[in-house]
Amino acid sequence: MARSAADRLRRAGERVTPQRLLVAATLTEAAHGLTAAEVQQRVRRARHRIGRATVFRALEALVSAGLARRLERDGHVYAYVACEEAHHHHLACDRCGRVEDIGEAHVAPLVREIEREAGFHIDDARVDFYGLCAGCLAAGAG
Numbered sequence: 001m002a003r004s005a006a007d008r009l010r011r012a013g014e015r016v017t018p019q020r021l022l023v024a025a026t027l028t029e030a031a032h033g034l035t036a037a038e039v040q041q042r043v044r045r046a047r048h049r050i051g052r053a054t055v056f057r058a059l060e061a062l063v064s065a066g067l068a069r070r071l072e073r074d075g076h077v078y079a080y081v082a083c084e085e086a087h088h089h090h091l092a093c094d095r096c097g098r099v100e101d102i103g104e105a106h107v108a109p110l111v112r113e114i115e116r117e118a119g120f121h122i123d124d125a126r127v128d129f130y131g132l133c134a135g136c137l138a139a140g141a142g
């Protein structure tokens, strides 16, 4: 069974606060990455008060506890996406912001090849692929 956000924060040595849980739930509900500003809008729409600095601190705590990961958007903006505990990688759509998970099986052969060629032992790899999702491709390049 999946552990709760509170549990995962606690295990990572992060403080559990109502704001952090609210931000975690907001990310989990979204099927795509959210910027700090978008998280704040959604939280406020749900009639909770939260400041931008609190949103940023909550997002950083979630990232350091592994509950979220940071993805790049155009213009040096970060989007945050909720993440499961199992090791995985991302396919991030540049147009609609949708984020899909891909499993380690896709990336493991690449990691082994790099180790062989570079003589480098890789302990950890997190790969985010950016492009267009199937939905955006079907909608056309316009």
Ligand SMILES: [Zn+2]
Pocket (backbone or CB within 6 Å): 069, 081, 082, 083, 084, 088, 089, 090, 101
């Ligand atoms: Zn993820």
Ligand SMILES: [Zn+2]
Pocket (backbone or CB within 6 Å): 093, 094, 095, 096, 097, 098, 132, 133, 134, 135, 136, 137
């Ligand atoms: Zn898309």
